Amino acid sequence: xxxxxxxxxxxxxxxxxxxxxxxxxxxxxxxxxxxxxxxxxxxxxxxxxxxxxxxxxxxxxxxxxxxxxxxxxxxxxxxxxxxxxxxxxxxxxxxxxxxxxxxxxxxxxxxxxxxxxxxxxxxxxxxxxxxxxxxxxxxxxxxxxxxxxxxxxxxxxxxxxxxxxxxxxxxxxxxxxxxxxxxxxxxxxxxxxxxxxxxxxxxxxxxxxxxxxxxxxxxxxxxxxxxxxxxxxxxxxxxxxxxxxxxxxxxxxxxxxxxxxxxxxxxxxxxxxxxxxxxxxxxxxxxxxxxxxxxxxxxxxxxxxxxxxxxxxxxxxxxxxxxxxxxxxxxxxxxxxxxxxxxxxxxxxxxxxxxxxxxxxxxxxxxxxxxxxxxxxxxxxxxxxxxxxxxxxxxxxxxxxxxxxxxxxxxxxxxxxxxxxxxxxxxxxxxxxxxxxxxxxxxxxxxxxxxxxxxxxxxxxxxxxxxxxxxxxxxxxxxxxxxxxxxxxxxxxxxxxxxxxxxxxxxxxxxxxxxxxxxxxxxxxxxxxxxxxxxxxxxxxxxxxxxxxxxxxxxxxxxxxxxxxxxxxxxxxxxxxxxxxxxxxxxxxx
Amino acid sequence: xxxxxxxxxxxxxxxxxxxxxxxxxxxxxxxxxxxxxxxxxxxxxxxxxxxxxxxxxxxxxxxxxxxxxxxxxxxxxxxxxxxxxxxxxxxxxxxxxxxxxxxxxxxxxxxxxxxxxxxxxxxxxxxxxxxxxxxxxxxxxxxxxxxxxxxxxxxxxxxxxxxxxxxxxxxxxxxxxxxxxxxxxxxxxxxxxxxxxxxxxxxxxxxxxxxxxxxxxxxxxxxxxxxxxxxxxxxxxxxxxxxxxxxxxxxxxxxxxxxxxxxxxxxxxxxxxxxxxxxxxxxxxxxxxxxxxxxxxxxxxxxxxxxxxxxxx
Numbered sequence: 001x002x003x004x005x006x007x008x009x010x011x012x013x014x015x016x017x018x019x020x021x022x023x024x025x026x027x028x029x030x031x032x033x034x035x036x037x038x039x040x041x042x043x044x045x046x047x048x049x050x051x052x053x054x055x056x057x058x059x060x061x062x063x064x065x066x067x068x069x070x071x072x073x074x075x076x077x078x079x080x081x082x083x084x085x086x087x088x089x090x091x092x093x094x095x096x097x098x099x100x101x102x103x104x105x106x107x108x109x110x111x112x113x114x115x116x117x118x119x120x121x122x123x124x125x126x127x128x129x130x131x132x133x134x135x136x137x138x139x140x141x142x143x144x145x146x147x148x149x150x151x152x153x154x155x156x157x158x159x160x161x162x163x164x165x166x167x168x169x170x171x172x173x174x175x176x177x178x179x180x181x182x183x184x185x186x187x188x189x190x191x192x193x194x195x196x197x198x199x200x201x202x203x204x205x206x207x208x209x210x211x212x213x214x215x216x217x218x219x220x221x222x223x224x225x226x227x228x229x230x231x232x233x234x235x236x237x238x239x240x241x242x243x244x245x246x247x248x249x250x251x252x253x254x255x256x257x258x259x260x261x262x263x264x265x266x267x268x269x270x271x272x273x274x275x276x277x278x279x280x281x282x283x284x285x286x287x288x289x290x291x292x293x294x295x296x297x298x299x300x301x302x303x304x305x306x307x308x309x310x311x312x313x314x315x316x317x318x319x320x321x322x323x324x325x326x327x328x329x330x331x332x333x334x335x336x337x338x339x340x341x342x343x344x345x346x347x348x349x350x351x352x353x354x355x356x357x358x359x360x361x362x363x364x365x366x367x368x369x370x371x372x373x374x375x376x377x378x379x380x381x382x383x384x385x386x387x388x389x390x391x392x393x394x395x396x397x398x399x400x401x402x403x404x405x406x407x408x409x410x411x412x413x414x415x416x417x418x419x420x421x422x423x424x425x426x427x428x429x430x431x432x433x434x435x436x437x438x439x440x441x442x443x444x445x446x447x448x449x450x451x452x453x454x455x456x457x458x459x460x461x462x463x464x465x466x467x468x469x470x471x472x473x474x475x476x477x478x479x480x481x482x483x484x485x486x487x488x489x490x491x492x493x494x495x496x497x498x499x500x501x502x503x504x505x506x507x508x509x510x511x512x513x514x515x516x517x518x519x520x521x522x523x524x525x526x527x528x529x530x531x532x533x534x535x536x537x538x539x540x541x542x543x544x545x546x547x548x549x550x551x552x553x554x555x556x557x558x559x560x561x562x563x564x565x566x567x568x569x570x571x572x573x574x575x576x577x578x579x580x581x582x583x584x585x586x587x588x589x590x
Numbered sequence: 591x592x593x594x595x596x597x598x599x600x601x602x603x604x605x606x607x608x609x610x611x612x613x614x615x616x617x618x619x620x621x622x623x624x625x626x627x628x629x630x631x632x633x634x635x636x637x638x639x640x641x642x643x644x645x646x647x648x649x650x651x652x653x654x655x656x657x658x659x660x661x662x663x664x665x666x667x668x669x670x671x672x673x674x675x676x677x678x679x680x681x682x683x684x685x686x687x688x689x690x691x692x693x694x695x696x697x698x699x700x701x702x703x704x705x706x707x708x709x710x711x712x713x714x715x716x717x718x719x720x721x722x723x724x725x726x727x728x729x730x731x732x733x734x735x736x737x738x739x740x741x742x743x744x745x746x747x748x749x750x751x752x753x754x755x756x757x758x759x760x761x762x763x764x765x766x767x768x769x770x771x772x773x774x775x776x777x778x779x780x781x782x783x784x785x786x787x788x789x790x791x792x793x794x795x796x797x798x799x800x801x802x803x804x805x806x807x808x809x810x811x812x813x814x815x816x817x818x819x820x821x822x823x824x825x826x827x828x829x830x831x832x833x834x835x836x837x838x839x840x841x842x843x844x845x846x847x848x849x850x851x852x853x854x855x856x857x858x859x860x861x862x863x864x865x866x867x868x869x870x871x872x873x874x875x876x877x878x879x880x881x882x883x884x885x886x887x888x889x890x891x892x893x894x895x896x897x898x899x900x901x902x903x
């Protein structure tokens with residue numbers, strides 16, 4: 001009897017092990033092109049109107065699309081029609097934008113449509129989408145981008161802010177579906193950035209049937225026109241599986257490219273998307289992401305905010321042990337600016353440019369770059385990052401040359417010789433290890449001229465609250481581009497005493513007047529000159545101490561083709577290809 | 591006293607506790623925490639939008655009315671939707687609890703059985719090499735940070751040796767099995783140290799009692815003395831220690847879940863705190879206090895089952 005029990009236990013253990021091994025090593029279809037990516041934060045759902053973080057925006061763009069997009073292989077960014085048949089025609093006064101919509105584009109098949117078959121996209125869908133962003137019941141974080149821009153939209157919003165049910169059939173003067181495929185926007189005043197706004201995620205076309213059918217659960221049931229479909233989003237799952245959209249239109253890989261991307265034209269003219277399936281893992285911790293990438297079970301690893309993985313990046317190369325495995329590095333500067341923002345409304349800094357300039361001169365950005373970015377970041381001279389109109393590569397901010405003697409002189413001129421009489425200045429930072437370290441570095445720099453800094457760590461909501469309530473003296477922030485126009489950065493200093501923005505609370509009449517002149521101008525050399533002038537003013541008035549424009553390193557395996565990363569580009573997975581033969585060969589080296 | 595009456599009376603006592611908990615969390619959130627509208631509206635927030643959103647969220651109501659809403663949700667268990675993710679909070683909790691429990695139950699059961707067995711052995715061989723070794727190993731295991739176990743375990747056993755999945759999770763049995771083995775082992779290693787020391791002390795208190803000497807004098811075997819007499823009498827502190835851990839099993843293990851990508855309740859709580867997501871923080875706090883109250887009552891009832899001398903009053 002005892003022997004029988006022992007035998008039974010043994011058989012059970014063997015069966016258990018066999019089952020376990022089978023589960024772990026289930027082979028996938030060898031001919032299927034499966035792209036495996038990873039996200040570092042939870043996805044907030046698939047409602048384009050609510051998506052305000054990069055991680056969710058990346059997922060939404062796999063499913064939904066907008067009227068316009070950016071050319072995948074051209075830099076500086078070039079707007080191209082996406083769901084629109086062509087770029088818009090713009091009226092002479094710059095206020096009326098007319099779009100033709102591509103015919104025959106279908107929404108994904110979904111139970112929200114009759115017989116479960118996706119219907120054709122029409123101009124009215126964009127009218128509905130924009131109204132939905134403005135609907136006070138939806139509380140889209142993006143409405144401020146459209147506020148006081150489109151004729152009648154603010155009045156429509158204000159009306160329904162106090163009415164229980166929003167009526168989407170009520171016409172808005174500036175939003176018109178002229179016919180089934182013609183869409184017209186009428187703006188209150190010229191707004192040259194408008195086409196960029198239409199390329200942003202919150203303007204992606206949403207079918208009203210899905211919103212009505214799923215109600216509050218719409219965010220878990222994405223129904224777009226994009227290259228991939230997702231059955232349903234389960235927020236409890238840390239794994240999303242997208243399939244190639246069988247009804248996707250005939251969209252082709254671009255056949256033109258900027259000089260730097262000529263080598264990415266091998267798939268020119270091929271029908272998109274190029275992969276059959278995408279699996280996206282959500283792993284908030286860096287170590288498992290990094291180990292899975294090295295194991296070859298994740299194809300692409302965005303290591304921009306990582307601290308372990310980034311160690312393998314040496315200048316513009318990666319460690320030889322990774323090169324041997326065929327791993328590739330993509331490294332481009334982000335269109336973002338790191339700042340130690342000065343609260344210019346604070347009694348200490350208001351009307352005391354010399355004090356602000358002294359702090360800026362004492363900050364050693366070269367060392368900062370070496371310590372925190374291994375020297376790969378671009379030193380920031382002012383607020384506009386590289387790649388945007390108004391950025392001058394050769395421009396040097398006279399208050400960004402690390403010069404302690406000059407800083408001490410200016411400090412004396414400001415009324416604080418050797419820092420005497422100056423109270424302890426607080427620097428509020430987000431309470432992550434890296435931000436604290438950056439704060440401590442800033443403190444050390446200032447100590448050299450006798451300025452005492454106290455680093456105050458905060459949770460992110462606390463930090464925002466303190467900035468909003470003007471409780472900070474200095475605070476560390478970074479600002480990234482939403483669209484490729486420097487206006488998105490220059491606006492941060494326009495009458496910023498009246499809105500939070502980056503919390504600079506800066507108000508310079510000359511700057512404000514020049515800004516007002518520049519932002520209504522269509523792109524031109526004249527506008528570029530004004531942008532440059534504004535950028536110089538933003539530098540020399542020192543409303544903030546600019547640190548660096550961060551680099552953005554991404555690692556990907558050798559079998560991944562056509563990969564590139566850029567700030568404003570979303571939904572790029574449709575262009576990625578996988579070389580299955582090379583994958584087999586390279587994986588043998590793991 | 592009837593057990594049901596006792597349980598009902600204790601549950602009624604829980605009401606003021608719950609009111610106290612909701613009051614503390616409400617005050618903490620409204621006085622100390624950041625403005626949720628800034629988080630929810632993001633970097634383009636305008637003053638008007640913030641005012642509108644405050645109205646939508648009911649934050650412009652009087653403090654008393656807001657607290658009444660909090661109390662109402664605590665008693666109806668209708669926590670609404672998350673401010674940050676807009677997901678149904680009860681759905682989030684159900685999914686999270688499932689994931690947390692698939693990891694914590696097997697780990698907890700195995701760790702407890704192993705710890706009790708080791709404690710009995712250590713107590714039986716008190717002062718001998720085995721006892722000393724077990725104590726030393728327990729202290730060493732307790733002294734190492736949980737993070738060290740996780741990082742080492744992931745790197746060596748999952749990445750280098752490939753025995754386990756590095757991270758991830760899939761719902762449904764047996765799909766989750768490959769993902770929970772390594773985190774469960776780490777959980778067991780983490781728990782065994784303190785548990786062995788605690789249970790050893792409990793058992794040692796018993797082995798010096800007169801009834802053990804009597805049993806020995808009667809010629810009973812060591813196995814019977816330990817498992818039949820000593821263990822039964824040591825059950826009250828053991829049960830207290832075991833049952834009081836149950837709520838934390840449901841509420842998840844924050845670091846282990848986070849590093850292994852297990853979408854449990856620990857993860858949900860952490861994100862809610864980072865986002866000032868008050869409805870989720872509120873739901874998790876109320877849920878945890880309710881669980882602790884319920885499992886305290888269960889502990890009391892279990893005492894009467896293992897020791898007839900204990901009476902419910």
